[in-house]
Amino acid sequence: MKEAKSPSAAPCPEGGTRVRDRIFRTARELFYRQGIRAVGVDAIACGAGTNKMSFYRSFGSKDELVAECLRAQVSEFWEHWDASIAPHAGDPRRQIETVFESSMSKSCGADACGCPLSNAAVELREAEHPGHQVIREYKAEVRRRLRALARDAGASDAEALGDALMLLLEGSAMTRLTFAGNGGPIVNSLGAVHTLLDAYLPARKAAAAAKAAKPAKSARLAKATS
Amino acid sequence: MKEAKSPSAAPCPEGGTRVRDRIFRTARELFYRQGIRAVGVDAIACGAGTNKMSFYRSFGSKDELVAECLRAQVSEFWEHWDASIAPHAGDPRRQIETVFESSMSKSCGADACGCPLSNAAVELREAEHPGHQVIREYKAEVRRRLRALARDAGASDAEALGDALMLLLEGSAMTRLTFAGNGGPIVNSLGAVHTLLDAYLPARKAAAAAKAAKPAKSARLAKATS
């Protein structure tokens, strides 16, 4: 609830030897790895090297902690999003590819467990949960940004392309939970993105002037897995 | 565990006034609507009009019930899958479209909550859960069948097309949970399927377009490739 402000105005550095920060990091990790409902506050406090009482001195309730973890995840994602598209300003197609690779590397990496926001959407079905709105707003913004990128890239149907990209993104994160390692359908998700881009975007790219479907996979995949 | 066979050889009709069947139906509904971990055996028994003791007379444990619900869901899905592609034998492209529409209508309909198997994959993270293997096998089979259909349709890269279709399918089910009603990205998922099919399949769409009055969206590729 209340923000614990140090009286000496210590600006709360990122390292965070403070109990609250340790609890926060531990909670995010446990929620992500084992699921939100599967982790109790006792396990969080114990994992953070403290006890339940210190937990409730820093957070009003478990639901509030969950919502705050989700908000932190959203901020982190947007940071990575902005950082990934910044070097390719003026090249929307490259931005789409980059943002897709960036998102995939976060949610579909070797030790990843999918998208923490999507997973939370499955676990938190009650509409009144404080984390529910965080998830909805985040997903709506993802959709909005993908559509905007598709429009900037000159897509023949920006809404359709943006939505298709979002479906691929969500599907990649989801299949990551079921298929072990990197052997699942995500090995072909970047190829699908390129195919969609080739289909919806004007063929202004001289390098990709070849046929849309066939040769795209092997070349792009080699680049992606490197 | 053991199949309760009526001594009078009543063949256990589908209606199921039996307690076990009522519990089973109630459990599937509650698990799907509210999530597996969010529903206790008390709520299931009470929702089925009975009590917890009768629950444990029919099912060994909650985890076993969960696994059995997932198995029933898998069987039901394959039934619909087979029934949906049967009328279009010999037209693999139409089969892909139909199976996609069928799956979407089950998991992304007005009152749907996504794919129950995918949702269970998020909720049941422990690998030793009896339902875990059911989910993995089902998803692996979905992938295998989609790739087979892509190969039958003569895709230039059957694995890539099949995987891309699967990602769209999973993404559609997942976004259904976050975006209310039919306003989410799933409105464009069928369009994405058609775009992918047009990109990966040989251009034999003249005959299909003439016969199928269904999609008005497959004309988009003409604009994209021109």
Place this chain on the structure above:
DNA sequence: CGCATACGTTACCGACCGGTAACAGCCGCG
């Protein structure tokens, strides 16, 4: 020094969890 912040510790609460024991009634069927 005294005071406040931050944290650890122990014990506790009511509620619910999954799961069980014991008993009583109903009903079909020999």
Place this chain on the structure above:
DNA sequence: CGCGGCTGTTACCGGTCGGTAACGTATGCG
């Protein structure tokens, strides 16, 4: 009739859940 399945009912178990009270202590700072 009596027997055996199926069901309803009540009570109970140990454990865990989210959450709280009370007390002790270390540190920092005026």
